[in-house]
Amino acid sequence: MLPQMTFDWTAALRRSRQSIGAMAEGRRAVERAAWKRFPFGDRIYRYGGTALRDNWNRLHLGDREPYPSPEWLDALVVANPALQAHVGNPDDLLILLEDAWRAYHAGDFAVAVERGTAAGPLGMVVATRAAAVYAAYLENDATRRLEILCETVESSNALVQLAPLWANAWYVHGLALGRYSQHVSTVRTLTRGRRTGAQVRYSLQRALQLAPLHSYAQAGLGIYHAEVIGKLGGVMATLSCGARRERVVEHFEEARRLHPRSALLLAEYARSLTRAFGDEKAEVAHQLFEEAVACQPADALERLGLEIALAALE
Numbered sequence: 098m099l100p101q102m103t104f105d106w107t108a109a110l111r112r113s114r115q116s117i118g119a120m121a122e123g124r125r126a127v128e129r130a131a132w133k134r135f136p137f138g139d140r141i142y143r144y145g146g147t148a149l150r151d152n153w154n155r156l157h158l159g160d161r162e163p164y165p166s167p168e169w170l171d172a173l174v175v176a177n178p179a180l181q182a183h184v185g186n187p188d189d190l191l192i193l194l195e196d197a198w199r200a201y202h203a204g205d206f207a208v209a210v211e212r213g214t215a216a217g218p219l220g221m222v223v224a225t226r227a228a229a230v231y232a233a234y235l236e237n238d239a240t241r242r243l244e245i246l247c248e249t250v251e252s253s254n255a256l257v258q259l260a261p262l263w264a265n266a267w268y269v270h271g272l273a274l275g276r277y278s279q280h281v282s283t284v285r286t287l288t289r290g291r292r293t294g295a296q297v298r299y300s301l302q303r304a305l306q307l308a309p310l311h312s313y314a315q316a317g318l319g320i321y322h323a324e325v326i327g328k329l330g331g332v333m334a335t336l337s338c339g340a341r342r343e344r345v346v347e348h349f350e351e352a353r354r355l356h357p358r359s360a361l362l363l364a365e366y367a368r369s370l371t372r373a374f375g376d377e378k379a380e381v382a383h384q385l386f387e388e389a390v391a392c393q394p395a396d397a398l399e400r401l402g403l404e405i406a407l408a409a410l411e
Contacts, residue, residue, distance in 0.1 A: 133235045135204025135397050137404060142396045143203045149195060155395050156202055159313040159356050162222065162265050165194040173219075177260040183217040190216055197223040204397030206231035221256045225249045225269040233276050234401045243280055249273035257300070264307035268314050271300030275317055279324050294339065297321050312355035316362050319348035323369035345373045361402030363389035367409065386410050 144152055153164045163169040170187055174180050184190060197212035197220055206227040213224025232245040253270040260266045275297045298321065304314040325340035349366040356362055367385035370378040389406035392399070 132207040132231060133237075135206070135235070137204070137397070137400050140203075142394075142400065144199055149199055149202075152395070159311075159359060159362070160265055160268060161308045161311050165191050165198070167191065170219075173260070173263060176262040179259045180218060183219060183259075185217070190219060194220055194223065197227075201227045201230075202396035202398075204400075206235070206397075218256055218259050221252050222263070222265045222269050225253045225256075225273055229269070229272050229276050230398055230401070233279075234405075239280065243277070246273060246277040246280065250277050262307065264304045264311060267300045267307065268304040268311060268317070271297050271304065271314065271317055274300065275321050275324075278321075294321065294325065298339075310355055312352040312359070312362065315348045315352035315355065316365055319345045319352065319369050320365060322348070323373040327372035342373045345369050358392050359402065360389040360392035360394050360399050360406060363392065364402040364405040364409070368405070383410070 144156075149156075150164055167187060170184070170191065174184065193212050193216040197209050197216065200206070200212060201209035201223055209227035210224045210231075213220035213222075213227065228245050228249045232242045232249070236242040236245060249269070250273045253266070253273045256263075256266045257270050278294075278297065298318065301314045301317045301321070304311050308314070322340040322342070322344045326342060326345075329340075349362070349369065352362050353359075353366065363385045367382040367389070370382045370385070386406040386409045389402055390410065392403060394400040394403050
């Protein structure tokens with residue numbers, strides 16, 4: 098059973114500030130070493146200086162997150178007044194957010210979590226994304242993976258309460274909960290499926306209401322349907338969780354329309370077809386993997402999608 102949790106922003110912020118202080122460099126190195134390094138190039142996807150802003154639209158075509166500018170911050174706080182108490186010095190905050198996103202796109206996921214958490218609630222979108230990506234694609238230890246994902250559910254659950262009109266707050270909540278659900282047992286999926294599935298679907302659908310062009314939220318819904326069907330079978334998945342095979346295709350086709358050259362989306366589409374349909378869609382899945390390999394990744398996440406496709410085609 099997924100516990101109902103609250104998140105202590107004050108304690109988290111205090112820990113984060115301590116971890117990035119000059120006195121704690123050794124501790125920070127130890128914490129980073131506990132997570133695997135991004136294995137596909139150390140400096141390939143680094144966007145220093147103005148390069149992050151210049152490439153932002155391509156990097157965020159999937160999630161439609163605006164660049165962390167003063168105008169974005171003002172608009173976000175106006176829409177979500179509870180965030181105002183957590184802004185602090187806006188200039189410092191925006192620098193932390195830029196650094197967190199640079200680390201995220203480069204595959205420095207531990208650093209992205211550190212910088213994002215140091216920014217408080219306004220940094221939890223990037224921090225949660227980084228932790229969820231790391232857990233889903235790079236962490237090999239099952240116990241540690243669940244611990245990381247449980248923490249992401251906790252923080253993102255608190256974030257949507259603070260920022261109910263932030264599309265990517267809802268997206269990361271659905272992402273975290275969906276990834277957590279992927280790694281729990283079939284028995285848990287069956288016994289808690291209605292409640293957890295409703296939470297995943299609601300969060301991702303809420304993200305789409307606020308950002309209709311959010312292709313990652315579309316893909317997240319497709320993954321959800323595929324995973325439940327893969328665990329429970331088509332009939333039981335429909336009866337217990339409302340998951341359907343045709344919805345896998347519908348959601349991913351819309352995600353593909355919105356973001357047609359994403360190696361990650363294509364690879365996840367292929368994997369989800371295999372999960373939901375088995376051999377029936379094997380040829381289509383193979384074609385999708387081939388399309389993914391032909392894409393040019395713009396950041397570490399896209400590169401992970403390309404590597405998934407390459408492994409599937411071996």
